[in-house]
Amino acid sequence: MPEHEAEEHARPVVTRRDFIAGAGVGVAATAIVAGGVTVATRQGVQTVPAPQPVAQTGAGGAVVAPAPAPGVAAQPQAVAQPAAPAAGALPQHMRRVTLDIDGAQHNVVVDVRESLWTTTSQKLGLNVTNLGCDRAQCGACTVVIDGRAVNGCSVFSARLGRGQKILTIAGIQTSPTTEGLHPIQRAFWMQGGFQCGICTRGFIMSSYALLQTNNNPTRAQIAEALSGNICRCGEYPKIYEAVESAATELRNPPVKPQAVLGPPPKRTGSPSTMDFQFANPLGSDEFIGEVDGALKLLDGVEGVSGNSSTAKVTYWPNEVSEDAIRKQFADSGYPVK
Ligand code: FES
């Protein structure tokens, strides 16, 4: 077997997650071989001389015990054991923290090497971020901490217990229904700014951080703000369009029609129908139900049917005008041509 292949096979596999979670210590320990220590490096495996036995440490530094004379058996050394933590105290590598996630306080004991993604997903059972690369390169795990987009895989939970506000994708919507979606979430959905969806939560949270401080970004500013996020499906054009669409809605929030109490107007004759073409086709025919709900908020509109490209509106012409219907489409986030 060629030498470089032999090195590949001999190299211990120590992932970053193993390492920061502590398993790396065990892997490294089992890699200790007689006469040396096997160390994983970018180049391969190196063998370094075994360390000299250390008898004691003190203010003067480590003192190396003399090697036993040839033929003389080494005497066992008394090894000082670390003091056991007092009852109720945590081991040195653990911390008790209170994490403010989406406005809820979570008391949790974390390892000082534990990432926020690990804590939220594996300890708290919150399905609020995705994990992609696990090394701060893809942005799939992005959350917003005190207004800044941060990779959840690469920040330590132990450092987030000082009142920092951690905002996840679950914290930006107002209700679990589609009506409760944040304008950015709705824009990604309506513009089709995703394919497999692995990256989407991260893109939305990075967009959220951008639009909090700039609700009218240029395409270049959007690209810059999202440069820490990778979409392997290559949906960048749609993603950028979704951010622009969300920015437009955030600048011009739809005004909810006021409800007017009183008897309904007396209706005579039959309602009319009119077809409208969506400026931005819906993601699917089934979303016409959402449009129906939004348009029926306008007095005089009986209902909407149709498909992803065309809306057929049934309305009472003596109660509502075509212009008012077009405005209601636009205000609801479904502009028509
Ligand atoms: S999973 Fe955190 S940046 Fe990729």
Ligand code: FES
């Ligand atoms: S939609 Fe698949 S990675 Fe972005």
